[in-house]
Amino acid sequence: MSLKYKLGITKPFPCNYLPGQEERLLVAVDSSLHDSEHYGWLMQQGFRRSGNEIYRPHCIACQACQSLRVLVKNFIPSKSQKRLLKRNQLFTVVISEQIKPSYYPLYEQYINIIHSDGSMFPASEQQFQSFTLNDITEQCYIEIWHNELLISVAVTDKIPDGLSAVYTFYHPDYRKYGLGVFSILKQIEMAADLEYQFLYLGYQIAQCNKMNYKDRYNPHQILVENQWQTVNK
Incomplete structure (x- = not known):
């Protein structure tokens, strides 16, 4: 190219x-x-x-920022990830190709309660649209439901060789269920079903507590000096 x-x-x-x-x-x-x-x-x-x-x-x-992508075909969940998958079997996962009106109220709740000390507080419609709408690539939305209640949405890009995790937001009352981790595991499953190679998770930042969780999905690759290096912890 x-x-x-x-x-x-x-x-x-x-x-x-x-x-x-x-x-x-x-x-x-x-x-x-x-x-x-x-x-x-x-x-x-x-x-x-x-x-x-x-x-x-x-x-x-x-x-400090290192691009990280999960090797979907070789991914093996850890013991804690397996426990989480088992515990969250009570939830229903739905893949939507369309954004829904119910998403923004959930996002607003998430930002204003869980991230009230962050740069995205207070939540706004314009801010929400900045990552849910784009003219570059297709998106899908991984919804997690508890009976009739929408409790989480993972905004996900579709690209030629994989999926890209854009942003996940969830109901504050369900924090103990690890819905961020659960959503990534479901994105990996979806990528495998679509026979994609990778799930891109964005930037791993070891020194930042909010951004140092992405290397827990193995095996994965990090981009070092423009070369992807495989890591299997």
């Missing part, structure tokens, strides 16, 4: 993950890159998207 594409670099700004650090982003501004095929290729180079913006960390003196 040709590499003659236009990219931009943002000015440094305060890092959302590491206190006292600054971050900057490499942004795929070329509109010809904004389709599913090119986006899949960019994800192989460590990019992600937020809405219709495709970006990759491009910090001067920090390499």
Whole structure:
């Protein structure tokens, strides 16, 4: 694939993950890159998207963000993940191709109660649409139901070689059920059913408690100096 594409670099700004650090982003501004095929290729180079913006960390003196993808065909759940799957058998999983009006109230509850100390507080419709709507690639929504109550939604991108976990939000009363982990396990199952190679989980940041959980799905690969390296803990 040709590499003659236009990219931009943002000015440094305060890092959302590491206190006292600054971050900057490499942004795929070329509109010809904004389709599913090119986006899949960019994800192989460590990019992600937020809405219709495709970006990759491009910090001067920090390499803390590591792109991580699960090797779907070889994935083996850990003992704790197996226990979680068994415990959550009372829930029903539904795959939706359409966003539903019931999603935003659940998202609003999630942000305003669970993440009231975070950068996304308070929740807003505009913020919600920034990751649930895009013109780049297809999405699906992995719903988790407890009887008639929607308790979790995992927003998931479809790309040529896999799925990409975009964002998961859930009912605050169900925190003890590990719905974030449960949703990732279900995304891995879905990717396997679709015969995809990978589930992309975004950036693993070892020094950040909110972003250092992604290497618990094995085997996985991390992108180091533009080379994917396989890890099996």
